[in-house]
Amino acid sequence: MKNNRIKYPVLAFWMLAVSLVFSTADTFAAELEMLVETCGACHGKEGASSEPDVPNIGGESAEYLKVSLKEFKGKERPCVETKIRIGTKKDTKTDMCKVVADLSDDDLKQLIDYFSKQKTVHFKQPFDAALAEKGKAVHGKSCEKCHTEGGSLPSDDAAVLAGQKMDYLDTAFKDLVAGKRPMSKKMKVKIEALEAEDFDALKHFYGNSQ
Incomplete structure (x- = not known):
């Protein structure tokens, strides 16, 4: 009986720990999905949209994305007004400075990691x-x-x-x-x-x- 009294609390502890790990992972995945959805509304979910004036960002290096986002956050680059292309906020006016303004450093790290791991897509377009x-x-x-x-x-x-x-x-x-x-x-x-x-x-x- 003594062994059981020790065993069951330990088992319960590990079950709780495992459930917390999965819960944290689910929360992290949901947060990332929301962040990607924000960027994907213009850039496409994998960083390659069909919009000719919106750059492909999928597959860019993590360092390049980090520097670019830092420049937008600091308003060091032009933040051209545009419209959200898809989703519930479609046609709402926005710009890159507004998009990154409320993103935390952790948000930016998640986005950088995600988009840098996507495939580089070459846009099909007419040329001379x-x-x-x-x-x-x-x-x-x-x-x-x-x-x-x-x-x-x-x-x-x-x-x-x-x-x-x-x-x-x-x-x-x-x-x-x-x-x-x-x-x-x-x-x-x-x-x-x-x-x-x-x-x-x-x-x-x-x-x-x-």
Whole structure:
């Protein structure tokens, strides 16, 4: 009887511990799902939507996503007004600064971990082959050192440019030229040396990676 008196409380303790572990895991999964749903309303659940002006973020490196979100949180990057594309808040006006404003550091870590583990998707879009060929040369001269293999490697911890949406790239290039986005001194020198036609060619070069 004495052994049973010891055994049953111990068993109850372990059953409670196991139930708490599963309960915590379920809560964590539910929280992550809600966070992903918030981002997925524009970027798509796996970080690759069909919206031409919304960048694909799935498969970007954790470091790149971390830096990007930090810049939005600090309003260091332009927060262009847009509309939520799907879900219960569809057509509601928003921007990236508003989206990240109420997210905790833990929320951001969960999102970074989730989207960095998704597959990189190259957007299907029309492009000009001649401009793409010119853009290849521009990339090789001015961009390849940091955005290696045609801008296709997440491991560079720089933006994946290959297969990115051309409408989005057009906006991003204009922001860089205008000095509205943070960049290294080396990148600033490269950007300032390029002409408008070079950016147009680059856009088609990256857009042709499908």
